Amino acid sequence: MEFDIVTLSRLQFALTALYHFLFVPLTLGLSILLAIMETVYVMTGRKIWRQMTKFWGTLFGINFVLGVATGIVMEFQFGMNWSYFSNYVGDIFGAPLAIEGLMAFFMEATFVGLFFFGWDKMSKVGHLMATYAVAIGSNFSALWILIANGWMQHPVGAEFNPDTMRMEVTSFFEVLTNHVAQTRFVHTVSAGYVTASVFVLGVSALYLLRGKFVDLAKRSMTIAASFGLLASISVVVLGDESGYLVSSNQKMKMAAIEGMWETQPAPASFTLVGIPDMNERTTHFGVHIPWVMGLIGTRSLTTVIPGIDQLLAENEQRIRLGLNAYDALQDYRATPVGETVAPEVAARFDTYKDDMGYALLLLKYVDDPRTATDAQIEAAAWDTVPYVPVLFWAFRGMVGIGFFNVALMAGFFFLSARRQLDKRRWPLKIAVAAMALPWIAAELGWIVAEFGRQPWAIDGILPTVAAVSHLTVPTVLLTIVGFTAIYSVLLVIEVRLMLAAIRKGPQPDEEPEAPLWGRNPVPAE
Structure with missing residues (x-):
């Protein structure tokens, strides 16, 4: 690995993002499970469900705090390490992040406080609404x-303005309704629901193995298995939809995931396993399943999925065409202020502007892309091929865990329906051992999505090499070391707090229950 500023900035963002994403899925899923458990409490009035909500709420709170803290750091990195990116796409990228900040710090933080401190100060329904x-x-x-993030994968509703040298919004509605973003959202939150379900299932299974808190554990497992089964099926279905969108919008990522170097006749086969080789540009010992890749990637039997070699040639051609746009942009910028840009310059830029991002790939090799040699153009085209072995195996690991989660949840749903959750010990041991798998799948999914987008910060528009801040290598190395040290300490604290809460278990709930409606009665003196 070369310790250049681009590589180090990418490494820092990857480390902080992967760490932050340890907390996000559990927060998403536990928040829904808490709402379900408290709903049962309000409907039945049985205090065991209130005790359950409080216990799992404690674990949610520990996880929530660290998730928020690490998320703040990630947003600051856009300005610190990716300043040109922030300037280039701030008009589009800034609005969703600002709204998310308002949601997280005002809505979430306010109601999280009510959840923890409002149990005996609010009515049952009022507290339930806070939980929702x-x-x-x-x-x-x-x-x-x-x-x-979806806009980074599939930029819509925006155009490059040569006067301001920035991407500017043309339709915020298109940004909001970006089909890539919407599909990724439901896929990601479903993965969070699975993560929380497996976590609740595993902790509850541990209690049953030790014969502790049996009533709470059985009820928790029933909720987790039922909710988790639906969520795990949803993850598989929506993952299939995500794959279909990738084949439409990010063809090189799809070819790399499949390890497909040469274009196959439609419908393409799916490579179950194999050994991708970047040097020989082939996948050795591939085991293929006929037609499956064509059906997943195109939903048809006649549409061809291009291979890496074909896409490589197309990208080289786009780099050469993009040089026309880059050259026209320099003439555009050379026009004196107050004078009208020559019509032929504007027309030339408009003709080739969709390929200008490809010309910017040459900034890795030369300061002025127009001076690039044929060898440099070929090298820049090769840069559009992500590292195939990582994507190939990350995808298969994610998918394999996804199907395992479906089987796990289906098995415990069956045991719950038969009231046999504590009849056999081996399923409980599997549930405990499987607790880490959803997190591994989530991290692998992040690698597939983000590593697979390289070399682009904004797909097809802004290369990563052009998006970084002008920092020194020692500065970024220092921040990487600092983040690693601080985050390691925080992870130890998180794990210790979670384990302590799990060992302590649910606490007896001796507080008077809140009325269904209205405020608590004032106790007589």
């Missing part, structure tokens, strides 16, 4: 983040 507000706020925060 926490769940809605948490999930809507994810929506705005994924709208911003």
